[in-house]
Amino acid sequence: MFRIPTTENTLHLLSDVRRGQWFVHDYESLLPVALSFLRGEKIPEAAIRPVFEFSTSEAQFSAAIGSEAKTKQVAVIPIIGTITKYDSCFTTGAITYARAILTAANHSEVGAIVLDIDSAGGAGNAISVLKEAIHHVQSLGKPIIAHVDCCASLAYWAASQCDAIFCDNLLSTVGSIGGLYQIVxxxxxxxxxxxxxxxxxxxxxxxxxxxxxxxxxxxxxxxxKNLSYNVAQFHQDVKAGRPDIKEDAAGVFTGAMFHPAEAQAIGLINGVMTLTECIENAAIRAQYNH
Structure with a gap:
């Protein structure tokens, strides 16, 4: 179990809620909480996270290191809920997620990473650090794949940069490739x-x-105009990360959500796998990489 310190920064969340760009699906459901937050009301569901934890699973493969063969592990990093750049009383920030990814990537006993995502997206300023961390893993030659349930908007933006995306079950949903502004x-x-x-x-x-x-x-x-600039970058990254995506399919780049069968047919995901199966898949990829 790896423990990553977090730093709560509620002022940045206030700024993002009032004037930030958001890449999130079904944002209307977040409005009641956001408005209560702006009014300074106590939110019972809010919980301060003093640490962020992720686990490793023993992988059934060995990677040659010098003349020795050592058993490797697969790190499983959960990315749950609305994604903001900084930690707050409501959210774990992308900076903390990125720190966890980098910690796992640089650990000699970790051979692959699974991002376990269940998120409808988040703030536009959160994506850069996630992309950088994912690309660092890939630069080390270690596989990084996404296991997703709900994976929408900014969460999908991050997942699209991984080596593969697998939905957890037939009721999972992915997509909502688009953005919006939130002004109070x-x-x-x-x-x-x-x-x-x-x-x-x-x-x-x-x-x-x-x-x-x-x-x-x-x-x-x-x-x-400003939002369109960032959505264009979103589209560009998705196309680069998912080169087989069918760009002309209805709804793909206009914000639609898809269930696994259709999502796989148009190149948004690679298939359907449980978390355990994704861990095994990541281990196999790591073995072939070595």
């Missing part, structure tokens, strides 16, 4: 409470926060 306009609430906010921009700063200011006035043009 609380000016009306502040005025109701007696606050008047006066914002003054320098004459030389006419473009500062222009996309946000236009959105408050009902014009989302600049926000959509």
């Amino acid at each position: 306009d609380d000016t009306g609430k502040m005025e109701k409470e007696g606050y008047t906010v006066i914002t003054v921009y320098a004459d030389e700063s006419t473009d500062k926060n222009l996309d946000y200011r236009m959105a408050l006035e009902g014009d989302n043009t600049l926000l959509k």
Whole structure:
């Protein structure tokens, strides 16, 4: 069992909820909790995570090291729930997940990694560190595969960078390749409470926060332009990580979700396997790599 220290950073979560880009499926279900969080209300489900843990499973293979053969292990790293960049009272952050991936990758007794994903996605600023960690594993010649149940939006973005993706069961879902902006306009609430906010921009700063200011006035043009830039990067990474994906299939790059049979047919996943089977699959891949 590996224990990775975490650092709670609720202020970053506040910022992301108020003005962040999100690559998440079914975000409406998160709104009640997000609004309660912004109001400072106590959320019973919130739990501080002082440490993050992941486990290893004995793999039935040996990898030659010098003149000796040593039994290797497969690290299983859970990625559960909404993904944010930093740890918070609600979430384990991508930085902590990435630290766990790197710790496993650099451990001499770990020969392969399985990301055990059950997530509808998360904040757009979380993807870079996950991609970097996954690519580091691959640079070491160690297999890294994704075992998924719900794997949507940003979670799928991360999974698509792995060597393979396997759904857990026939009710699993993957996809939602797309993004959205989340902006909270609380000016009306502040005025109701007696606050008047006066914002003054320098004459030389006419473009500062222009996309946000236009959105408050009902014009989302600049926000959509910025979001489209990042969605294009999402598409590019998925196509690179899943070269056999059928780009012209309906819904693939417009945010649709898919069950395993259709997902496999259009190249979103490699098949259906339980976690135990994925561990065995990763072990076989590691043996062939060596």
